[in-house]
Amino acid sequence: MSKKITPRSQDYSLWYNDIVQHADLAENSGVRGCMVIKPYGYAIWEKMQAELDKKFKQTGHVNAYFPLFIPKSYFSKEADHVDGFAKECAVVTHYRLKNSEDGKGIVVDEAAKLEEELIVRPTSETIIWDTYRKWIQSYRDLPLLVNQWANVVRWEMRTRLFLRTAEFLWQEGHTAHATKEEALEETDKIINLYSDFAQDFMAMPVVIGAKSENERFAGALETYTIEALMQDGKALQAGTSHFLGQNFAKAFDVKFATKEGTQEYVWATSWGVSTRLMGALVMTHSDDKGLVLPPKLAPHQVVIVPIYRNNEQLEKIKEIVLEIKSSLEHRNISVKFDDRDTHKPGWKFAEYELKGVPVRLAIGMRDVENGTVEVARRDTLEKETLKVENIDVKVENLLHKIQKNLFDKANDFREENTFKADSYEEFKELIEKGGFVYAHWDGTSETEEIIKNDTKATIRCIPETSEINEGKCILSGKKSKQRVLFAKAY
């Protein structure tokens, strides 16, 4: 099986698929639109999960688990939500199979039809707020800060590994508050938590902002987003945090007794990131040689490849390798020592480049004699020969440097591809080229629609800003309070 990666310049979309598959991140399954997340890909996802989970817990959230299935009628209770979510979804109608009469297989048992169909959750607001009614009676029960790690299903017609799949993994936070202010504060806290995670861990710069009304979550009063720029000039929505107002509390009749003894509806937020982040990670850093991983998310931060002709040489090299490995592990650096004799060093070099291992150490007999080791960086592909002394400190520093360099590189790319448009002509040209385009907008859905139909660009967000920066809408010429971020998007 050839593991050749199609160059980005040739076919960006194929490049992406090649990396996801050849770097062993994920593959399509026998079930339409559902992916298999392979062990190497899953190990990266586990690192994302661990860090996010830690951040959630540090900010007072707890995990829980709610049912996979949601009765159909629950969706109808919140008017906007039903339009947004209860359409393309997996519907369970029966609960039994039986042997077919011709004895050649199994068929659905028509006698086992459910009275009410069950929807495989596309998101869990409805089942969770149906539960919160029982959990919340008094102000003492608030705030309720719950997160769930789960699989969800949205029946997408056109799917792409990680970016858009029928089933995906995610976390969904669902919080309940006594006041509007607290709920807004939570919404804000979480979008900043996501931004910190994206930037510090994934080395992926993001823009924080609010969604326009058109692009809001179905049932939300306000949706905040983090938007990242991919290498093909398209935006990717990497995480969202929703202020739901009292919509779900009213739909599911969730009230609480205030300190003063009155009954009030509860204020809500919900927020999530998903395995889509894996796609964002791939498209932010990778190159034509394969995946590039920031050290903080790499399952193996360092790989060590011995270069030897015979067992005697291997034994000598191994002695040094095991010392290096243990000194690195002492610094919590994860190390893989690949001494398989079934593959040659050149093959291994290519393999670990493909898989994005941040640092490669190679040791041959000359290194043994000289007390040296060859150190290669995945991000810049630079190699140098270093003395073995204090190699642990040197590698640790290098990993920090790589983490920072990846962020800087992505940030430079974004700056080079971020533009301002002051006329509609200019806007269309820039959007055609790709990248982030900041432009004035009159705030109406009509204008947004026209621009979208003309150019395929959408408002990614209305960025948080304290500057006053008035202008005129590029399309209508009407007054605009600030520039908003446009781009074509995934």
Next chain:
Amino acid sequence: MSKKITPRSQDYSLWYNDIVQHADLAENSGVRGCMVIKPYGYAIWEKMQAELDKKFKQTGHVNAYFPLFIPKSYFSKEADHVDGFAKECAVVTHYRLKNSEDGKGIVVDEAAKLEEELIVRPTSETIIWDTYRKWIQSYRDLPLLVNQWANVVRWEMRTRLFLRTAEFLWQEGHTAHATKEEALEETDKIINLYSDFAQDFMAMPVVIGAKSENERFAGALETYTIEALMQDGKALQAGTSHFLGQNFAKAFDVKFATKEGTQEYVWATSWGVSTRLMGALVMTHSDDKGLVLPPKLAPHQVVIVPIYRNNEQLEKIKEIVLEIKSSLEHRNISVKFDDRDTHKPGWKFAEYELKGVPVRLAIGMRDVENGTVEVARRDTLEKETLKVENIDVKVENLLHKIQKNLFDKANDFREENTFKADSYEEFKELIEKGGFVYAHWDGTSETEEIIKNDTKATIRCIPETSEINEGKCILSGKKSKQRVLFAKAY
């Protein structure tokens, strides 16, 4: 809402439900047979997951994720498996809903009928082995040691929180090996890993053994189990490890090239434990005051309750509490300091007893003056007043003692309720009383069936033993090589 626990002696089943619900472990949802795992229950499950996951990784396993849905036809490929699993399950038949014509809700869109129905996974052998065909070509790809943390659905008609629910959470290991011996070794390694986990972490003694043919996993050549004894004298199957032979490899055509260049079918195992362990945990240790948790699984190992009349007193107590808390946390002991002024100390004492917190510290003004603290154990309900000096060491030792005591207590209970029967009359009497009954069995399914129909007792396992211990079957009088373990079971 009263949180009174029904005593075991009055109604064991109600006692169990009361604890699960009042200790905030889980509750029923609006979806038939599906539970909500509440934050406190989920925190215990997370501790189980973390420890098991560590053990799996230490033994060379990696995690991955496979689709939730399985095409119906996959089940028909392994003859025994289809009979066992493709019956009571959730069937997805449609992928879209639409607004109803009367405008009053949403209905299934009949135009969006799937060509082939999808089954919500009851277990993942079929979809995984369909994938392994692509992953395994050569002996170099073996062994393949993969685990998955996932939700699964089995349409149970009679459900009980944790013990038997339509949806539950579990891990399922699926491994592929070059030889029969290696696969058998893996099966054995895992059942011992489960046993160690149950005994060392859950403080729950178990018997390891093989299932009789009748009780084997559908598609397995051999099933190993760990069986625990609950307080009502019933057995609970707490984990299983299956040797699948080449059944799934043959059904899904998974062959590998050997070193010698021949093509062979791959050997398989699968194994799992589920949220059912939560039920086992509750029924092994709890008492009429509520949940009792072994320290290794307690979300809060220590709770500190201040006893004060006014804020001035609280401030003085707090000074000492914060020192104690930090010294305990330095020893990786998890501590909750409950200084809420909305509840009285007596209420808090009852609440943390109900929730099974292993150690409670109470500090009042007299303690502040005397440099003491009241220490209460949940397991024995004993209290003593200790000097504050070295309280961290004292509490750490106490937690070890409690962990050990819980195991010993459960083990004593099991020994008191384990019997040998040498005649069928004696057997029936003992089974009626409840407990584990070791008896000779002739090895036939017919005898097993008759005994089951007569007494509701099943063969829990054929215990691992090196002793030769021949005898005569209690029912047929035929020769028997060893005693097997009978019990009524969950």
